[in-house]
Amino acid sequence: MSKEYETVIGLEVHVELATKTKIFCGCSTAFGGSPNSHTCPVCTGMPGSLPVLNKKVLEYAVAVGLAANCRITRYCKFDRKNYFYPDNPQNYQISQLYLPICTDGWVEIETPEGQKKIGIHEIHMEEDAGKLIHDEWEDRTLVDYNRSGVPLIEIVSEPDMRSADEVISYLEKLRLIIQYLGASDCKLQEGSMRADVNLSVREKGETAFGTRTEMKNLNSFRAIARAIEGEKNRQIDLLESGEKVVQETRRWDDAKETSYPMRSKEDAQDYRYFPDPDLVPVSISDAFLEEIRAKQPELRTEKMKRYREEYDIPEYDIEIITGSKHMADIFEATVSLGAQPKKVSNWLMGETLRLLKEKEMDPEEIRFSPEHLAGLIALTEEKAVNSTVAKEVFGVMFEEDIDPQRYVEEKGLKTVSDEGALRRTVEEVIAANPQSVQDYRNGKEKAIGFLVGQTMKAMKGKADPGSVNRLLKELL
Numbered sequence: 208m209s210k211e212y213e214t215v216i217g218l219e220v221h222v223e224l225a226t227k228t229k230i231f232c233g234c235s236t237a238f239g240g241s242p243n244s245h246t247c248p249v250c251t252g253m254p255g256s257l258p259v260l261n262k263k264v265l266e267y268a269v270a271v272g273l274a275a276n277c278r279i280t281r282y283c284k285f286d287r288k289n290y291f292y293p294d295n296p297q298n299y300q301i302s303q304l305y306l307p308i309c310t311d312g313w314v315e316i317e318t319p320e321g322q323k324k325i326g327i328h329e330i331h332m333e334e335d336a337g338k339l340i341h342d343e344w345e346d347r348t349l350v351d352y353n354r355s356g357v358p359l360i361e362i363v364s365e366p367d368m369r370s371a372d373e374v375i376s377y378l379e380k381l382r383l384i385i386q387y388l389g390a391s392d393c394k395l396q397e398g399s400m401r402a403d404v405n406l407s408v409r410e411k412g413e414t415a416f417g418t419r420t421e422m423k424n425l426n427s428f429r430a431i432a433r434a435i436e437g438e439k440n441r442q443i444d445l446l447e448s449g450e451k452v453v454q455e456t457r458r459w460d461d462a463k464e465t466s467y468p469m470r471s472k473e474d475a476q477d478y479r480y481f482p483d484p485d486l487v488p489v490s491i492s493d494a495f496l497e498e499i500r501a502k503q504p505e506l507r508t509e510k511m512k513r514y515r516e517e518y519d520i521p522e523y524d525i526e527i528i529t530g531s532k533h534m535a536d537i538f539e540a541t542v543s544l545g546a547q548p549k550k551v552s553n554w555l556m557g558e559t560l561r562l563l564k565e566k567e568m569d570p571e572e573i574r575f576s577p578e579h580l581a582g583l584i585a586l587t588e589e590k591a592v593n594s595t596v597a598k599e600v601f602g603v604m605f606e607e608d609i610d611p612q613r614y615v616e617e618k619g620l621k622t623v624s625d626e627g628a629l630r631r632t633v634e635e636v637i638a639a640n641p642q643s644v645q646d647y648r649n650g651k652e653k654a655i656g657f658l659v660g661q662t663m664k665a666m667k668g669k670a671d672p673g674s675v676n677r678l679l680k681e682l683l
Contacts, residue, residue: 210410210411210447211410211411212408212409212410212411212439212443212446213369213408213409213410213411213413214369214370214406214407214408214435214439215366215368215369215406215407215408215409215416215417215419216366216368216369216370216373216374216404216405216406216435217328217363217364217365217366217367217368217405217419218362218363218364218368218374218377218378218402218403218404218405219361219362219363219364219402219403219405219421220361220362220363220364220378220381220400220401220402220403221335221359221360221361221400221401221402221403222271222359222360222361222362222381222385222390222391222393222399222400223236223335223357223358223359223391223398223399223400224263224264224267224268224357224358224359224360224390224391225267225389225390225391225392226261226263226264226267226358227263228261229245229249229250229261229334229356229357229358230258230260230261230264230301230332230333230334230356230357230358230359231249231250231258231259231260231261231301231334231356231486232247232249232250232258232259232356233247234246234247234249234250234356236357236358238397238399240353242340242349242351242353243351243352243353244353245353246352246353246355249356250296250334250352250355250356251296251352251355252295252296252297252298252355257485258301258483258485258486260285260486260489261358264332264358265308265332265489265491266499267358267360267388267390267391268308268309268330268332268360269308269309269491269495269496269499270388270390270499270502270503271309271330271360271362271384271385271388271390272308272309272312272330273499273500273503274384274387274388274503274506275309275312275313275314275327275330275362275381275384276312276313276314276327277309277310277311277312277327277330278309278310278311278312279308279309279491279496280306280307280308280309280310280491281490281491282306282488282489282490282491283303283306283307283308283488283489283491284303284305284306284482284483284486284488284489285301285302285303285332285482285483285486286301286302286303286304286305286480286481286482286483287299287300287301287302287480287481287482287483288300288301288302288304288333288478288480289478289479289480290478292336293339293348293350294336294337294338294339294350294352294355295336295337295355296337296352296355300333300334300336301333301334301483301486302331302332302333302334302361303331303332303333304331304480305480305482307329307330307331307332308330308331308332308360308489309327309329309330309331310328310329310330311326311327311328311329312326312327312330313325313326313327314327314377314380314381314384315380316373316376316377316380317376318372318373318376323367323373324367325364325365325367325368325373325377326364326365326367327362327363327364327365328363328364328365329363330360330361330362330363331360331361331363332358332359332360333359333360333361334355334356334357334358334359335354335355335356335357335358335359336354336355337350337351337352337353337354337355338350338351338353338354360390362381364377366405366407366416366419370435371431371432371435371436372432374404374431374432374435375428375431375432378400378402378428378431379428381393382400383506383507383530383532384506384507385400386531386532386571387504387505387506387507387532388503388504389504389532392571394569395426395427395428396426396427398426401425401426402425402431403421403422403423403425404421404422404425404431404434404435404438405419405420405421405422406419406420406422406435406438406439406442407419407420407442407452408439408442408443408446408452417442417446417452418451418452418453418454419452419454420438420442420452420453420454420455420456420457421455421456421457422434422438422456422457422458422459422466423456423457423458423459423469424458424459424460424461425459427461430459430461433459433461433464434459434461434466437459437464437465437466438457438459438466441466453468453471454471455468455469455470455471456468456469456470456471457469507529507530510529510535511525511526511529514528514529517548518542518548518549518552519548519549520548520549520552521552524552524555524556527555527556527560528552528555528556530570531569531570531571532571533570533571533573534555534559534570534573537555537573537575537577537580538551538552538555540577541577541580541581541584543577544577544578544581545581545585546580546581546584546585547584550584550587550588551580551581551584554580554583554584554601558598558601558602558605559573559605562602562605573605574605574606574607574608575604575605575608576608579604579608579609579610579611580604582610582611582612583597583600583601583604583611586600586611586612586615591615591621592615592620592621596615596620599620600614600615600620636658636661637658637683639661640657640658640661643657643658644658644683647683648683655676655680655683659676
C-alpha cells in the first residue's frame with residue numbers, strides 16, 4: 208500500500224516598494240534607465256558613505272503590517288547580513304534580523320473548505336542587490352547597480368499552506384492588499400514582487416516537519432504552481448526510494464519544468480549578522496502609528512461588502528471590478544458622476560475586459576478617464592449614438608482617452624433623430640425590397656431583420672435600431 212503524503216509550504220515574498228527614491232539614499236528607483244545611471248556613493252557601497260533611512264519606506268512597511276494584522280515593533284533596528292557576491296557592493300546587505308518592523312500577523316484566504324488563516328511570521332525592511340548581466344559572447348559578467356538599494360519588504364509566512372492553490376490564493380491576497388495601499392505595483396514580470404517557496408513533504412498524520420528546500424527564480428503564478436508540483440513529486444520520489452531530502456536552495460527552470468541545486472542552505476550564523484553601526488534605531492511613536500492607521504484605505508474585502516450593499520450589480524462583476532484597485536477607482540468615480548452602476552459595470556465587464564485581453568494588458572494600465580466613460584454612457588442614454596457607434600467610440604477612447612462627445616460631433620456619428628429623414632429612408636428600403644416585404648406579410652418574422660439591416664446601411668449606421676424597427680412595422 209503506497210503512503211499518502213502531505214505538502215507543507217511557507218513563503219518568503221519580496222516586494223519592491225513604490226518609493227521615488229532608494230531606501231538609504233536619494234537615487235531614483237525608476238524601472239529601466241541606462242545601467243548604473245541611478246547610483247551614488249551610498250548605493251554602490253563606497254567606503255565612508257553613510258546611509259539614511261527613507262521615511263516613506265517605514266510608512267509603507269507599517270501600512271502593510273497593519274493591513275496584515277501584525278504587531279508593529281515600536282523599537283526596531285537594522286542589521287548587516289554579510290556575504291560576498293559581486294552584485295552586493297558593500298559585501299553586506301542591510302536587513303533586519305533581530306527586531307523586524309512587523310511580527311505575528313495573518314491574512315485570510317478562500318479555500319474549497321472555506322476560510323483559512325495563513326500566519327505571517329514577520330515582515331522586515333531591507334535593500335535590494337544589484338543585477339548581474341552575463342555576456343556569453345565576450346565571456347564576461349557586467350554589473351548594473353541601478354537596483355542596488357531599492358527598498359524591499361520581505362514578508363515571511365508561517366508554514367501554513369498545503370497546496371499550490373493555497374499558495375496562489377495567499378499571493379493574490381497579499382498582492383491586492385499591497386496594491387490597494389499603493390505600497391507597490393506588485394508586477395511579478397518586472398520583479399517588483401518575488402516569491403521564494405520553502406517546501407517539505409511528510410506522511411499524512413505526521414506532526415514533525417520534513418526536510419525543506421527553498422526554490423528561487425519564480426516570476427509568475429503559473430511558474431510557482433508548476434514548481435510546487437515538481438518539487439513535491441521530486442521529494443516524494445526520493446523518500447519512496449529510501450533516500451533523504453537534502454536541505455538546499457534550488458533554482459526552478461520553468462522552460463524545462465525542473466529544478467536544480469544552487470547551494471546548500473545557509474543558517475543565520477553563516478551571515479554573521481550584527482546591528483548596523485551606521486543607522487540609528489527606529490522608534491515609533493503613538494502619533495506616527497495613528498497617522499498611518501488613519502490613512503489606511505478601504506481594502507478589497509470591505510469594498511466588496513460595500514458594493515453588495517450600495518450597487519445593484521452581480522457578485523461576479525463585484526469580484527472582477529474589485530480585483531483591481533484601478534478598475535474599482537474608475538467604477539466608483541464614473542458612478543459618482545451620475546452614471547448608473549449597472550451600465551458602468553457592463554462597459555467594464557464587457558468591452559474593457561475584451562480589449563485588455565486582446566491587447567494583453569493589465570487592468571492597472573487602463574487609460575480612459577471616468578469623465579469620458581460617463582460621457583459615453585450619457586450619449587447612449589440620450590440615444591445620441593446607437594450601440595454599434597458607442598462600441599466604435601469606446602475602442603478609440605480605450606486607446607487615446609478621447610472626449611466621446613467631441614469625437615462623435617467631429618466624425619458626424621450622431622444618430623439621425625430626424626423622424627422625416629428616417630421615414631423617407633424606410634419607405635425607400637420597403638420599395639426596393641418587395642420580396643422581403645412579402646415574406647414579412649406571409650408571417651416570416653425574420654424578414655424584418657433584413658429590412659432593419661438595409662435601413663441601417665442606408666443611414667451609414669447612424670440610426671437608432673429601435674426606431675427603425677418601430678417605423679418598419681408601422682409602415683408595413
